[in-house]
Amino acid sequence: MTVHDISTMKSGSIEQKISRARNLWANHGERLSVLPEVSLLLNRYREELSESRRLMDELGLVALCSTCSSEVDIGGCCGSGIEDWYDEILLLLNLMLDVDIPERRFDRRVCLFLGPEGCRIWARYHFCVNYLCPGIIASLEPRDLALLRAQSGKELFLCWELENRLKQELV
Numbered sequence: 001m002t003v004h005d006i007s008t009m010k011s012g013s014i015e016q017k018i019s020r021a022r023n024l025w026a027n028h029g030e031r032l033s034v035l036p037e038v039s040l041l042l043n044r045y046r047e048e049l050s051e052s053r054r055l056m057d058e059l060g061l062v063a064l065c066s067t068c069s070s071e072v073d074i075g076g077c078c079g080s081g082i083e084d085w086y087d088e089i090l091l092l093l094n095l096m097l098d099v100d101i102p103e104r105r106f107d108r109r110v111c112l113f114l115g116p117e118g119c120r121i122w123a124r125y126h127f128c129v130n131y132l133c134p135g136i137i138a139s140l141e142p143r144d145l146a147l148l149r150a151q152s153g154k155e156l157f158l159c160w161e162l163e164n165r166l167k168q169e170l171v
């Protein structure tokens with residue numbers, strides 16, 4: 001992969017980006033996964049992702065978002081087109097986490113990655129991790145909101161470190 005290729009990671013349709021991510025995974029996945037630094041970061045990232053999901057569940061947000069997106073505001077926070085903000089490195093990261101990237105939209109109004117029970121990918125774009133709708137903010141105590149923000153920060157920092165490391169290896 002060249003510097004030019006890196007600069008085009010955000011270009012093209014989501015289908016093209018998913019295809020490029022799958023090619024990167026097929027051609028470089030094994031080598032990347034066993035690099036000590038990548039492997040360490042990946043394990044830490046997996047732990048923080050699990051903790052983020054556990055915290056969201058504990059705070060009632062999984063149920064709140066699921067009900068809202070299926071009954072109240074279909075495609076609201078996770079509307080069609082948001083998937084276009086993803087690039088192939090973030091998609092590759094999902095493949096490295098053993099996430100099967102969805103290629104079929106379950107409703108034309110929603111993001112390609114949204115499923116009936118919420119987001120179907122693990123490594124998410126910063127907007128997806130950081131965005132909290134007014135309903136969520138109103139439902140949380142200030143202490144819980146601070147906990148959630150802090151956890152999102154840990155998740156995003158590791159994601160950023162991994163993305164940078166993968167780009168270095170692929171240039």
Ligand code: SF4
Pocket residue numbers: 077078079082083111112113114115118119120121124128
């Ligand atoms: S990637 Fe996930 S969280 Fe982000 S908009 Fe799509 S379904 Fe929602």
